[in-house]
Amino acid sequence: MPGGQRPKPTAIQIVEGDPRRLGKNKLLEKQAREPKPADGLPKCPEHLKGYARGAWNRWRKQLQAMDLDRAPDAQALECACQAYQDVAECYKMITKQGRVLPRRARDGAGNWVVVGLMTHPAVRQRNQAMMIMKAFCDEFGLTPAARTRLSVEPIDDEEDDLWKLLSQPRTNRRVFPEGA
Numbered sequence: 001m002p003g004g005q006r007p008k009p010t011a012i013q014i015v016e017g018d019p020r021r022l023g024k025n026k027l028l029e030k031q032a033r034e035p036k037p038a039d040g041l042p043k044c045p046e047h048l049k050g051y052a053r054g055a056w057n058r059w060r061k062q063l064q065a066m067d068l069d070r071a072p073d074a075q076a077l078e079c080a081c082q083a084y085q086d087v088a089e090c091y092k093m094i095t096k097q098g099r100v101l102p103r104r105a106r107d108g109a110g111n112w113v114v115v116g117l118m119t120h121p122a123v124r125q126r127n128q129a130m131m132i133m134k135a136f137c138d139e140f141g142l143t144p145a146a147r148t149r150l151s152v153e154p155i156d157d158e159e160d161d162l163w164k165l166l167s168q169p170r171t172n173r174r175v176f177p178e179g180a
Contacts, residue, residue, distance in 0.1 A: 094122050100118070
């Protein structure tokens with residue numbers, strides 16, 4: 001999969017201006033052709049227990065409040081909840097057993113001896129689960145940075161003037177007001 005910036009939703013392109021200069025009408029046509037998912041997430045799946053069930057209920061309420069709860073997103077939210085469950089379980093294990101464990105090996109007589117220290121395997125598992133959970137939360141706008149990317153300002157009545165301003169070519173020169 002190629003790297004780079006992910007595409008912006010069409011609604012945000014319309015509000016921010018069109019850097020590719022497709023034109024407002026083409027963007028509006030594109031937006032009209034986009035699929036409209038059904039509103040509302042289903043109830044929490046029965047197989048989610050403990051921390052995952054709690055995460056589902058909390059995040060579902062937040063998504064409803066932001067009007068981002070859509071039926072096709074249920075499986076992605078389920079994955080985020082499972083990752084949260086993994087993070088919580090690994091955290092409990094690390095808290096109980098410690099971040100560092102003794103590394104053991106057998107000596108010549110066949111006895112186990114401590115030969116050094118190693119990081120608890122749950123630390124790596126927890127970190128991976130945190131990355132997965134954060135990626136899903138970013139998709140849903142459940143992190144502060146993701147919410148700023150999701151914000152869309154309403155279009156003013158002076159839409160044409162704003163559109164012309166945003167559609168102008170950008171220059172590298174800074175323009176300062178006189179006397180500044």
